[in-house]
Amino acid sequence: MKKNLVIVESPAKAKTIEKFLGSDYVVKSSYGHIRDLKKKSFSIDEGSFEPEYEIPEDKERVVEELKKLAHEAQTVWLASDEDREGEAISWHLKEVLGLNEDTKRIVFHEITKAAILEAIQHPRAIDMNLVAAQQARRVLDRIVGFKLSPILWRKVKPALSAGRVQSVAVRLVVEKEREVQAFQSERYWRVAAMLSSRENSDVQAELLTRPKSEEEANELLKKLTHATFTVSDVQKKPMKRVPAPPFTTSTLQQEAAHKLGMTVSQTMSVAQRLYENGLITYMRTDSVNLSALCLGASKKYIMEEMGEKYSKTRQYQTSSKGAQEAHEAIRPTYMDRIEIDGTNQEKRLYDLIWKRTIASQMADAEVEKSTVTLTAEDETFVAQGEVVKFDGFMRVYRATIDDPSEADTEHTLPPLKKGEVLTRVNIVATEKFTTGPVRYNEASLVKKLEELGIGRPSTYATTITTIQQREYVQRGDKKGIEQRYAILTLKGEKIAHAEKKMIVGAEKNKLMPTDIGTVVNDYLMENFPQIMDYNFTAEVEKDFDAVAAGKKKWNGLIKAFYKDFNPLVEETMNTHTEHKVGEKVLGTDPATGEPVMVKIGRFGPVAQIGSAESTKKPRFAQLGKGQSMETITLEEALELFRLPRTLGEYEGKTVSLGSGRYGPYVQYGNQYVSVPKGSDPLTMTYEDAVELIKDKKKADEKRHIKHFDEEPEMEIMNGRYGPYICYKGKNYRLTKAMAARAEELTLEECKKVVNA
Numbered sequence: 107m108k109k110n111l112v113i114v115e116s117p118a119k120a121k122t123i124e125k126f127l128g129s130d131y132v133v134k135s136s137y138g139h140i141r142d143l144k145k146k147s148f149s150i151d152e153g154s155f156e157p158e159y160e161i162p163e164d165k166e167r168v169v170e171e172l173k174k175l176a177h178e179a180q181t182v183w184l185a186s187d188e189d190r191e192g193e194a195i196s197w198h199l200k201e202v203l204g205l206n207e208d209t210k211r212i213v214f215h216e217i218t219k220a221a222i223l224e225a226i227q228h229p230r231a232i233d234m235n236l237v238a239a240q241q242a243r244r245v246l247d248r249i250v251g252f253k254l255s256p257i258l259w260r261k262v263k264p265a266l267s268a269g270r271v272q273s274v275a276v277r278l279v280v281e282k283e284r285e286v287q288a289f290q291s292e293r294y295w296r297v298a299a300m301l302s303s304r305e306n307s308d309v310q311a312e313l314l315t316r317p318k319s320e321e322e323a324n325e326l327l328k329k330l331t332h333a334t335f336t337v338s339d340v341q342k343k344p345m346k347r348v349p350a351p352p353f354t355t356s357t358l359q360q361e362a363a364h365k366l367g368m369t370v371s372q373t374m375s376v377a378q379r380l381y382e383n384g385l386i387t388y389m390r391t392d393s394v395n396l397s398a399l400c401l402g403a404s405k406k407y408i409m410e411e412m413g414e415k416y417s418k419t420r421q422y423q424t425s426s427k428g429a430q431e432a433h434e435a436i437r438p439t440y441m442d443r444i445e446i447d448g449t450n451q452e453k454r455l456y457d458l459i460w461k462r463t464i465a466s467q468m469a470d471a472e473v474e475k476s477t478v479t480l481t482a483e484d485e486t487f488v489a490q491g492e493v494v495k496f497d498g499f500m501r502v503y504r505a506t507i508d509d510p511s512e513a514d515t516e517h518t519l520p521p522l523k524k525g526e527v528l529t530r531v532n533i534v535a536t537e538k539f540t541t542g543p544v545r546y547n548e549a550s551l552v553k554k555l556e557e558l559g560i561g562r563p564s565t566y567a568t569t570i571t572t573i574q575q576r577e578y579v580q581r582g583d584k585k586g587i588e589q590r591y592a593i594l595t596l597k598g599e600k601i602a603h604a605e606k607k608m609i610v611g612a613e614k615n616k617l618m619p620t621d622i623g624t625v626v627n628d629y630l631m632e633n634f635p636q637i638m639d640y641n642f643t644a645e646v647e648k649d650f651d652a653v654a655a656g657k658k659k660w661n662g663l664i665k666a667f668y669k670d671f672n673p674l675v676e677e678t679m680n681t682h683t684e685h686k687v688g689e690k691v692l693g694t695d696p697a698t699g700e701p702v703m704v705k706i707g708r709f710g711p712v713a714q715i716g717s718a719e720s721t722k723k724p725r726f727a728q729l730g731k732g733q734s735m736e737t738i739t740l741e742e743a744l745e746l747f748r749l750p751r752t753l754g755e756y757e758g759k760t761v762s763l764g765s766g767r768y769g770p771y772v773q774y775g776n777q778y779v780s781v782p783k784g785s786d787p788l789t790m791t792y793e794d795a796v797e798l799i800k801d802k803k804k805a806d807e808k809r810h811i812k813h814f815d816e817e818p819e820m821e822i823m824n825g826r827y828g829p830y831i832c833y834k835g836k837n838y839r840l841t842k843a844m845a846a847r848a849e850e851l852t853l854e855e856c857k858k859v860v861n862a
Contacts, residue, residue: 109131111179113182114135117137123185127222134171136172139194142159142160144159152668157244173204182209184199184205186199189563191240193233193240194236212225242660249664250637251270254268257675258629260679270643275560275570277627280628294317295323295537296312298311309528311335320537323537327533335487336528337527341476342475346470354393360550363547365458368451368455370566374389377436380446380452386436390564391435392424392562393433396422401421404464422435437459464502468501472498480528541610555569562647577620577622578619579619580617583614583615586609587611589608589609621735624736625735634678636671689703691703698715711735713726713729726765727770730788747765748788750765753790772799808824812848820833820860822849825837828840
């Protein structure tokens with residue numbers, strides 16, 4: 107029996123903390139929340155809006171163990187995380203374990219011996235305002251999800267779901283995709299002159315204006331054939347660059363994506379491990395503040411390793427003063443720990459955090475920027491150069507936002523004076539194309555959500571993961587298109603013309619809406635504009651902050667929202683629509699005169715010829731890879747109905763490809779094999795189809811372990827969870843011992859199992 111029981115959220119955290127406390131303490135994990143809203147019911151009282159909680163089955167054993175230990179201990183310390191979610195976990199533990207009012211609540215934003223012992227010295231009571239803010243979010247999200255999802259099941263497609271923050275995130279992705287699709291690229295010409303100074307140093311200058319056509323570019327080069335390039339102005343400006351502030355949750359997610367190629371959820375998972383192992387401070391924070399201890403340790407390191415001129419102590423101010431703001435930015439717990447043991451991902455993320463923190467306490471970088479203006483035949487050219495006079499913080503770290511190319515090379519200009527004449531080496535006019543909007547990746551979507559005030563540090567990763575899991579948004583690459591462009595080069599008195607090719611518009615790891623995501627977004631925008639409104643979602647976050655600060659009552663907020671929302675839900679559910687939601691008519695099939703449309707079918711987007719009112723049965727075809735309901739043309743839709751097509755014969759039976767309501771399939775005699783997701787049935791070969799048939803046969807053989815001639819309805823099958831008996835359409839479980847010798851079982855043994 108221990109005098110003190112400390113309850114934390116994760117086993118890794120428990121292990122680290124146990125090392126710092128004496129033998130009088132036992133540290134146990136609650137494995138996150140031990141209680142939540144009931145899964146299968148609304149679980150919210152529609153009068154008081156009080157939630158109805160339950161202990162999930164998988165937490166019953168944990169709760170029993172914690173109850174026993176809490177009963178035996180003299181003092182229970184609730185040490186869950188320091189944010190609203192952590193506060194709610196502590197409150198649920200207090201309620202479920204029946205703890206008294208003397209129960210100690212402790213918080214710390216780093217898992218170090220000093221921080222833990224300091225927390226033990228200064229316990230507090232559970233902050234019920236923070237609990238109320240978490241409860242408000244949970245209840246509001248349940249109301250939105252529970253009320254909107256059945257509407258989507260009925261109006262769009264079964265098994266869909268809606269979420270208050272997730273649906274708004276999908277809206278951002280859909281709107282960006284439409285911007286990309288609507289963009290029309292325009293041609294222009296970039297004119298660059300390669301010049302030589304008196305010292306034979308190269309100077310590259312660019313024309314300030316841009317010709318719009320090849321004819322204009324050609325005329326310009328002719329005009330400049332005998333031109334004199336004269337320096338008309340020289341400006342040198344000393345500039346300072348300041349380091350980026352230490353990491354918050356969102357800036358860490360963005361930089362880890364840019365520099366390390368990590369997804370948002372990977373970043374949070376790795377950061378969680380670093381925190382639980384006592385290597386960094388708490389990883390969910392809006393704050394850019396650093397402790398006095400960190401400032402002192404950083405200064406000491408910089409002075410010793412780089413010298414006094416590199417040191418500049420700074421304390422950054424946090425712009426978002428929400429109640430959820432934690433005590434500090436994300437930083438290493440010990441600044442003199444430059445390297446750590448761990449996985450490759452842990453080492454790389456820790457290195458990024460260490461460098462960003464140390465750089466924030468370093469001197470500004472000093473840069474001299476030179477701008478030289480040149481005149482030739484009334485045309486103005488500009489040459490720019492940059493020299494780093496003192497690298498300062500850039501010796502350690504350069505943020506992607508400040509330096510997208512991350513190039514450390516200096517572009518210098520030779521000393522030039524006003525009135526100096528430069529010699530022309532050549533002038534190159536290159537045809538260019540304006541670039542359109544760029545799709546979001548995970549990092550830029552986090553940045554946008556933060557800019558709009560949607561969600562909080564703890565929600566970004568979950569939101570982005572959820573919209574992908576629900577298949578409203580997918581992460582992938584977009585192939586560019588090959589574009590020909592012209593180059594005109596003036597050398598001497600001749601203008602040479604050349605043509606080259608390049609790929610434009612290619613994107614990697616971008617977020618794109620699926621057809622289902624687009625249809626759901628449009629439907630919710632039309633019927634529930636308030637829920638989808640960016641300002642409403644941001645205002646709700648401010649309301650939660652007010653609840654956390656004790657300035658508003660959570661029940662009142664929910665009641666006001668529900669009063670307007672629920673009647674709208676009932677009205678929308680009962681509204682009859684003539685066409686299926688998302689249905690889009692493309693035109694008429696020339697062969698039959700029937701309408702051709704695209705819509706969301708039971709298994710995703712499909713093209714359809716014919717309608718329910720027609721005497722003929724409608725025909726369906728799944729959209730091909732890379733096709734979208736938004737952009738598909740009538741011709742492309744009709745092409746999908748080239749199926750069925752016969753590929754040949756295999757073992758005396760015809761092999762053909764067809765398409766049904768459940769997707770494309772290979773037919774082999776009377777057998778059907780589904781075409782895997784991602785394969786294009788229109789380009790599938792005979793060999794591909796035969797391979798699928800063979801795979802299906804192998805799978806079927808593995809499934810049928812044994813049958814009995816004297817009892818044809820009795821069979822031993824292999825299922826997802828191992829061998830079982832199938833008899834007269836019913837399944838019977840086998841014991842572990844019998845499953846191990848499934849092939850040897852006799853008919854009598856099988857009958858005993860069935861009878862038992």
